[in-house]
Structures are given as C-alpha cells and as structure tokens.
Amino acid sequence: MTQTATRKLAVIGAGNMGNAIASLFVSHGWLAVLIDPSDTARESSRERLLAALPQSASQLVWEADLQAAAGATLVIEAAPEIPALKKEIFTQLEAVCARDAVIATNTSGISINQLSAPLTHPERFLGTHFFTPADVIPLVEVIACDHTLAEHSEYVMSVLREVGKLPVLVRKDIPGFIGNRLQHALAREAMSLLEKGVASAEDIDTVAKWALGIRLAITGPLEQRDINGLDVHHAITEYLYPDLESRQTPSQVLSDKVQxxxxxxxxxxxxxxxxxxxxxxxxxxxxxxxxxxxxxxxxx
Ligand SMILES: NC(=O)c1ccc[n+]([C@@H]2O[C@H](COP(=O)([O-])OP(=O)(O)OC[C@H]3O[C@@H](n4cnc5c(N)ncnc54)[C@H](O)[C@@H]3O)[C@@H](O)[C@H]2O)c1
Incomplete structure (x- = not known):
C-alpha cells in the first residue's frame, strides 16, 4: 500500500460532484467516506461508484451521519448550494474533525469568507471548486478566505496535483471566483443573443464551440488579446461595450424556462x-x- 492509501477523504454530499470527487481520490489510493442523509442518494452513489471502480470497493464507505468524517485528513463539502445548510454542516464538522484536518467547500461561487463565518478555526477552511465532470476537467480553483493559513492552501494544492489535477490559487475571495465569472458573462450574452433573435441556440453554440472554445483550450482570453493586438481590442471595446448585455437579473428566456x-x-x-x-x-x-x-x- 502506498502512503496515500492511508489518507482518508470525507465527502459531504453524495450527489453529482461528491461522487466524481470521491472517485478521483479513490482511484489515486485514498480512502473515501461519502456522507449523505438521503438513503436514495447513498444507494445510487454506491451503485454508480462500485460499477465504475469495482477494484476499489474496500476504499469506499457510505454513511448518513457527519460523525463519519472523524479521522479524515481532508473534508470536501459538496452539499446543495444553500449557504445556511453549508454553514450548519461546517459547524458540525468542526466538532467532529481533528484540529489539523482541512475543511473545503465545493461551492460554485458563494463567498468563502461568508461561509467561514460560523467557524471557530477558519484558518483551515478554503474553497476547492471542481468543474463538471469533476473526474475529467483538470482545473480546480482553490480559494483562500481571509483567515486561511498558506500552509493549508499549499497542502490542498499539492494533494490536488497528486491526484492529477491542475489547481489555481484564487487570491481574492470574489463571488463566482474566476471560472464562473467568465462562464456567466458568456452565458448572459448568449441568452441575450437568443432573446434578440440574432441566431438559433444551435448556431450561437456553434460559434462558441468552433470559433472561441476550440481556441480557448490552447490560448486564454488575455493571451489571445495579445495575439490579436491590444490596440485593435481597445478600438473594438469603445463601440462594443455599450452594446453588450449588462442586465443585473436573470435573463427572461432563462426565467421562462425555469418557470x-x-x-x-x-x-x-x-x-x-x-x-x-x-x-x-x-x-x-x-x-x-x-x-x-x-x-x-x-x-x-
Ligand atoms: N453540478 C455542477 O456542475 C457543479 C459544479 C461545481 C460546483 N458545484 C457545487 O457542488 C455542490 C454540489 O452540487 P451537485 O451538483 O453535486 O448537487 P447534487 O444535488 O447532485 O448533490 C447534493 C447532495 O447533497 C446531499 N445533501 C443534502 N443535504 C445534505 C446534508 N445536510 N449533508 C450532506 N449531504 C446533503 C443531497 O442528498 C445530494 O445527494 C453545490 O454547492 C454546487 O453548487 C456543482
């Protein structure tokens, strides 16, 4: 057994993200306990993970109670995106986990400072934002709150590298971090183009995939601006920025579909x-x- 096989990860919430995160760590030798109060969620997680990782059955445990996080080196919370629920979970985890255990949240974008508020020891609390599908997309944003000790964020970054991820440290706790701010700016404009009847959903997606996305996998948006020429970009922003979608509420087309x-x-x-x-x-x-x-x- 490798050294990593003795380390225990506790994943809070055995849904989409929790399953993918547990599967990633288990396939790199960790023990994982998935904690979820829902019998249905635990059962479907068990079926899914045992089918995907039959050789790792002995490294996986499912529990309903947060007490099962005791002894974990690292805890990653992937429960629903409800601040009060997450804060309640962190308060309970503090009573269960060792003082040197790191507690991380996979929130999509809630302020890490805000989530750390009820903690007595926020110095070992931070964000680890995985992207879907979490077992495939290499990047993980690591977000320190104002209290996080550098040794804990460095530890989490090193663990993420060990399990094959590419971690990026987000230096300022800003809602949506980096990925979701970029993603939502693009989605807001895409929905606006759809509402204005500029093109069909398929055609908007085709432009995003085959003009921007294919290039974005190799060249980031700031790098690309250097390649295109900052003077050219500046000239375009002068007439284009005033015309871009800047609404502060959900797009109408989105609200209609949700309703x-x-x-x-x-x-x-x-x-x-x-x-x-x-x-x-x-x-x-x-x-x-x-x-x-x-x-x-x-x-x-
Ligand atoms: N789905 C995505 O694409 C995505 C991407 C990045 C981050 N996230 C974030 O990850 C988190 C989880 O998202 P998801 O898509 O896996 O949700 P999900 O609904 O698939 O899973 C959430 C799980 O949490 C469980 N749960 C409910 N209350 C709980 C409690 N008190 N303790 C423990 N578990 C509890 C539910 O039973 C469910 O199984 C959210 O914060 C979400 O914003 C999601």
Whole structure:
C-alpha cells in the first residue's frame, strides 16, 4: 500500500460532484467516506461508484451521519448550494474533525469568507471548486478566505496535483471566483443573443464551440488579446461595450424556462430537447471526447 492509501477523504454530499470527487481520490489510493442523509442518494452513489471502480470497493464507505468524517485528513463539502445548510454542516464538522484536518467547500461561487463565518478555526477552511465532470476537467480553483493559513492552501494544492489535477490559487475571495465569472458573462450574452433573435441556440453554440472554445483550450482570453493586438481590442471595446448585455437579473428566456420546469438535461428539456436517443447518446460522447482532448493537451 502506498502512503496515500492511508489518507482518508470525507465527502459531504453524495450527489453529482461528491461522487466524481470521491472517485478521483479513490482511484489515486485514498480512502473515501461519502456522507449523505438521503438513503436514495447513498444507494445510487454506491451503485454508480462500485460499477465504475469495482477494484476499489474496500476504499469506499457510505454513511448518513457527519460523525463519519472523524479521522479524515481532508473534508470536501459538496452539499446543495444553500449557504445556511453549508454553514450548519461546517459547524458540525468542526466538532467532529481533528484540529489539523482541512475543511473545503465545493461551492460554485458563494463567498468563502461568508461561509467561514460560523467557524471557530477558519484558518483551515478554503474553497476547492471542481468543474463538471469533476473526474475529467483538470482545473480546480482553490480559494483562500481571509483567515486561511498558506500552509493549508499549499497542502490542498499539492494533494490536488497528486491526484492529477491542475489547481489555481484564487487570491481574492470574489463571488463566482474566476471560472464562473467568465462562464456567466458568456452565458448572459448568449441568452441575450437568443432573446434578440440574432441566431438559433444551435448556431450561437456553434460559434462558441468552433470559433472561441476550440481556441480557448490552447490560448486564454488575455493571451489571445495579445495575439490579436491590444490596440485593435481597445478600438473594438469603445463601440462594443455599450452594446453588450449588462442586465443585473436573470435573463427572461432563462426565467421562462425555469418557470416551465425546463431545467435542461435533468428534466429532458432546456434550450434543447434532451429526450431524443441522439441527444442522450451525445452526452456520453461529450465525456469521451473531453477525456481524449485532455489527454491530447497533456494535462493528465
Ligand atoms: N453540478 C455542477 O456542475 C457543479 C459544479 C461545481 C460546483 N458545484 C457545487 O457542488 C455542490 C454540489 O452540487 P451537485 O451538483 O453535486 O448537487 P447534487 O444535488 O447532485 O448533490 C447534493 C447532495 O447533497 C446531499 N445533501 C443534502 N443535504 C445534505 C446534508 N445536510 N449533508 C450532506 N449531504 C446533503 C443531497 O442528498 C445530494 O445527494 C453545490 O454547492 C454546487 O453548487 C456543482
């Protein structure tokens, strides 16, 4: 057994993200306990992970009670995005975990300072923001709050590198961190273009994928501006910024879909109809293609 096999990860919330995070650590030799009060969630997590990692069954445990986080070196919370619920979990974890255990949250963008408020020892608290699918996308944002000790963020960054991830330290605790701020700026403009009837959802996505996305995998937005010329970019921003979508509330097209119960893949309909056999198959193909791309780009 390697040294890492003796380390224990506690994952709070055995949903989409919790399962992917546990699967990543277990496949790198860690023991993982998935803690979730829902019998259904624990059962479906057990089925999913044992089917994916049959050889790692002895490294996986499912529990309903947070007491099971005792003895964990690292705790990653992936419970629903509800601040009060998360804060309650952290308060309970403090009573259970050793003083030197690091407690991390996978929040999509809630302020880490805000989430750390109820903690007596916020110096070992930080954000680890994984991206979906968490077992494929290399990048993880590590967000320190004002109290996080550098030794704890450095420890988490080193552990993430060990399990094959590419961690980036977010130096300022800002809502949405880096990834979700960039992602939401793009999505807000895409929905605005759709509302204005500029193009179909398919065509907007085709431009994003085949003009921007394909390049973004190799050249970041700031690098790309250097390549295009900052003088050119400056001239464009002067006439374009005033015309870009800047609304402060959810896009109307988004609110309408949510009100109609069209949540996307999980309900079968969103901007697309996901109930057709072709679209269902395309979801699996997307994961497989992402894995190939990550391999090609050399981040694994
Ligand atoms: N889904 C994504 O793409 C994504 C990406 C990055 C970050 N996140 C963040 O990760 C977190 C989890 O998201 P998800 O998509 O896995 O959600 P999910 O709904 O799939 O899973 C959440 C799980 O938490 C469980 N849970 C509820 N109350 C709990 C409690 N008190 N203690 C422990 N577990 C509890 C639920 O039973 C459920 O199984 C959220 O904060 C979300 O914003 C999600």
């Amino acid at each position: 109609q119960g069209h949540f996307g893949v999980k309900s079968g309909k969103g901007f697309y109809d996901w109930d057709t056999p072709e679209r269902k198959a395309s979801l699996q193909e997307k994961d497989a293609t992402l894995r190939q791309l990550v391999k090609l780009l050399g981040q694994r």
